[in-house]
Amino acid sequence: MTAVRSIFGWTTFLLPAIPLAIALEVGHALAAAIFFISAIGVIPTASLMGRATEELAERSGPGIGGLLNVTFGNAPELIIALFALNKGLQEVVKALIIGSILGNLLLVMGAAFLVGGWGKERLKFVAEAASAQATMLLLAVVALVLPAMFLLANGGDLPQLAEEATNFPTAVEQMSFAVAIVLLLSYFAGLWFSLKTHRDVFNPDSEDETPEDAWSVKRSVLVLAGAGVAVGVMSEILVGSIEEASKGIGLSPFFVSLIIVAIVGNAAEHWVAVLVARKDKMDLAVNIAIGSSAQIALFVAPVLVLASFVLGPGPMPLVFNGYELGAMLFAVLIANFLTQEGESNWFEGVQLLSLYAVFGLVFYFA
Numbered sequence: 036m037t038a039v040r041s042i043f044g045w046t047t048f049l050l051p052a053i054p055l056a057i058a059l060e061v062g063h064a065l066a067a068a069i070f071f072i073s074a075i076g077v078i079p080t081a082s083l084m085g086r087a088t089e090e091l092a093e094r095s096g097p098g099i100g101g102l103l104n105v106t107f108g109n110a111p112e113l114i115i116a117l118f119a120l121n122k123g124l125q126e127v128v129k130a131l132i133i134g135s136i137l138g139n140l141l142l143v144m145g146a147a148f149l150v151g152g153w154g155k156e157r158l159k160f161v162a163e164a165a166s167a168q169a170t171m172l173l174l175a176v177v178a179l180v181l182p183a184m185f186l187l188a189n190g191g192d193l194p195q196l197a198e199e200a201t202n203f204p205t206a207v208e209q210m211s212f213a214v215a216i217v218l219l220l221s222y223f224a225g226l227w228f229s230l231k232t233h234r235d236v237f238n239p240d241s242e243d244e245t246p247e248d249a250w251s252v253k254r255s256v257l258v259l260a261g262a263g264v265a266v267g268v269m270s271e272i273l274v275g276s277i278e279e280a281s282k283g284i285g286l287s288p289f290f291v292s293l294i295i296v297a298i299v300g301n302a303a304e305h306w307v308a309v310l311v312a313r314k315d316k317m318d319l320a321v322n323i324a325i326g327s328s329a330q331i332a333l334f335v336a337p338v339l340v341l342a343s344f345v346l347g348p349g350p351m352p353l354v355f356n357g358y359e360l361g362a363m364l365f366a367v368l369i370a371n372f373l374t375q376e377g378e379s380n381w382f383e384g385v386q387l388l389s390l391y392a393v394f395g396l397v398f399y400f401a
Contacts, residue, residue, distance in 0.1 A: 046079035053080070053265065060272045066279035070291075073272040074299045080269055081111035081300065084262035085307075091255035109135070109330050112300040114266050116339050117346065118274040119292075125351045126194055127277060127292045128339055133359040134297025135331045136176075140366045141391035142298070143308045144324035144373075148384025151312030151320060155381070160317040162377025168325040169371045171225050175332035176367045178218055180360055182211050182353045194356045196289045196401055203352045211352040212344070215337035222333035273299075290398045293359075301327070317379075325370060358401055362394050 056073040088110075112135050119127045152158045183193060186207055250258070273296070281288045298305070312320035336353070343351035355363070369390070373379060 046082040049075055049079045052076040052078075053269065056269060056272050060275075065283065066276045067283040069272060070276040070280035073269050073276065074295065076269045077111060077115070077266065077273060077299050078302045080262050080265040081302065084110055084259060084266060087250075087255050087259035087262055090250035091252065091259065109300075109327060109335050110263065111266050111270070112297070112331070113335050113338065114263070115270040115274060115296065115300055116335070117342060118267075118270050119277075120339060120343055120351065121346045122274060123348045124274070124277070124288075125343070125347065126196075126356075127274075127288055128351065129194075129355050129359060130289050130292035131297055131300070132331060132336050132339070133355065133363050134293035135301060135335075136328045137293075137362055137366050137391065137394060138297050138301055138305070139324045139328040139331070140370045141387045141394070143301070143305045143327075144321065144370070145384045145387030145391060146305070146309045147312035147317070147320040147324060148379050148387065149381050150309050150384070151315065151317055152379065152381035152384060158317050158379045160321050160374075160377055160379075162375065164318065165321045165325060165374035165377065166371075167228075168322065168329055169367075169374045171221070172325060172329045172332055173367050173371055175218055175221070175329065176363055178214050179332060179336065179353055179355070180364065182207055182214065183355060183360060185210060186354055193360075194354060196287060196356060196358070203350075203354060207352045207354060208350040211340050211350070211354075214353060215340040218333050218337040222329070222337075225329070225333070286399070287401070289358075289401065293398055294395055321374065325374065328367075328370070358398065366390075 052072050052075040056069065056076045059069045059072055112131060116128045116131050119125075119131070148158065186203070187193065189204070191204065191207075277291060277296070278288055281291050308320045308323040311323075340351055340353060343349070369387070373383060373387075
């Protein structure tokens with residue numbers, strides 16, 4: 036039991052949810068029960084995938100390690116979204132993308148500021164690194180908004196919450212494909228910037244020594260593969276129950292995907308950000324919050340657009356509904372504003388959490 040706890044950390048007590056979710060699925064239990072248990076089951080598997088990625092990065096060096104974090108850092112959300120995409124739930128996928136960005140920028144960063152700043156006059160972090168990430172995210176969000184603006188300018192309509200929007204002009208689909216390519220290139224350029232040419236800014240205290248208790252490469256790869264399979268199983272069960280479970284609990288698939296599923300997919304990462312903030316490691320906490328959002332916008336979203344050309348009923352263009360566009364723009368603008376000076380306090384954390392709560396209320400009544 037001690038060995039299991041050392042691997043899974045605080046998520047160990049959630050492990051029974053994995054076999055229970057499978058049993059409920061096989062037994063055709065209520066969709067709401069399947070949804071909630073499988074959502075809980077995603078958390079320890081996602082945590083294990085993150086742990087294996089970090090351990091492998093320790094052995095691989097900063098360059099390959101950074102690439103691994105790009106590929107697997109948001110793997111749980113990506114896997115959940117791929118299953119939803121394959122089932123034709125494109126609006127669920129878009130809600131998950133926006134929910135992840137909002138969760139990281141408002142919920143995670145807000146909690147980190149509140150917990151890290153409690154009892155202190157102000158918090159300090161490297162403004163240049165945080166601002167570079169926030170600016171990159173802002174540019175990505177502008178690119179995500181432009182296809183919707185093009186559609187509106189040409190007499191089209193944004194997707195409605197109650198239906199799957201599949202009738203988009205071919206030009207919008209082709210534009211989204213091209214934008215996805217540009218975003219991916221931009222992200223890898225940012226990776227080169229942070230890990231190579233300006234490594235001293237993003238890793239001012241980094242060391243190349245590998246900890247004595249670090250996992251071996253073989254163990255890390257095997258655990259990563261096993262965790263990936265487990266995340267895949269939980270994700271398939273979760274996605275399969277979203278629509279029916281939403282009706283059963285009286286919530287829209289939009290709200291469930293944007294709030295509940297997005298939080299579940301990021302739960303382990305959220306916990307780490309708050310924990311390191313409490314230890315006064317604000318550079319790391321801010322980097323997790325903004326960096327993860329940048330990964331979603333610049334890496335996960337484009338990959339899903341490209342994947343939609345071979346998965347599901349048809350291409351998924353980068354056209355979000357009005358609620359998603361407004362929330363995403365406001366959240367990213369606020370993140371840029373708060374990271375300019377390299378300092379914050381607990382009250383700004385309260386304000387971020389309050390805004391997230393307001394968005395949640397609006398999405399609930401939408």
